[in-house]
Amino acid sequence: EDQVTQSPEALRLQEGESSSLNCSYTVSGLRGLFWYRQDPGKGPEFLFTLYSAGEEKEKERLKATLTKKESFLHITAPKPEDSATYLCAVQAKGNYQLIWGAGTKLIIKP
């Protein structure tokens, strides 16, 4: 069964303390893995798409990486404005639908 698991559920960091969020997936043929950021009361905002193992994408303090079993979202020297819930989703080959993880709630304390 296709599945996405994100860990941890919640992560509290001090400003400037780097860390990583994990997205483990099981899918019959990966078409794409997507990272989103969601602020309270708003819709998810697209961050990255990764298509194949070994691929990396960067945006400001965020870097996403992909292996055959999992993806990491690395956050370097985070700031309070990086606080949000980060969602991971995968698309299997032949499907329109995305399989969503439950998200990681990231809190950055000043």
Add this chain to the structure above:
Amino acid sequence: DVKVTQSSRYLVKRTGEKVFLECVQDMDHENMFWYRQDPGLGLRLIYFSYDVKMKEKGDIPEGYSVSREKKERFSLILESASTNQTSMYLCASSHGTGNQPQHFGDGTRLSIL
């Protein structure tokens, strides 16, 4: 930038009412999606459409229907609203048949009393 606009941010309706949620996208995307998001349950797909007048059931279609008469507009209809349909409803759109990202609106928080 892609813009997905949902007609209402907040909506309060009574049980048994017929409720319409509207979504418009301005990027000529072929695909459009309706999700609901509930605490602890994550994002769940209700319906999606890959072309005008085409629709496919998602994971939780019961109690809902959809309409796509124009490419840019996708409507979600609650035929007879019930309290268990109180939720955040999110509309998304994406381009083509490939592995393109979905872009979301800001959601409609619907309360059924």
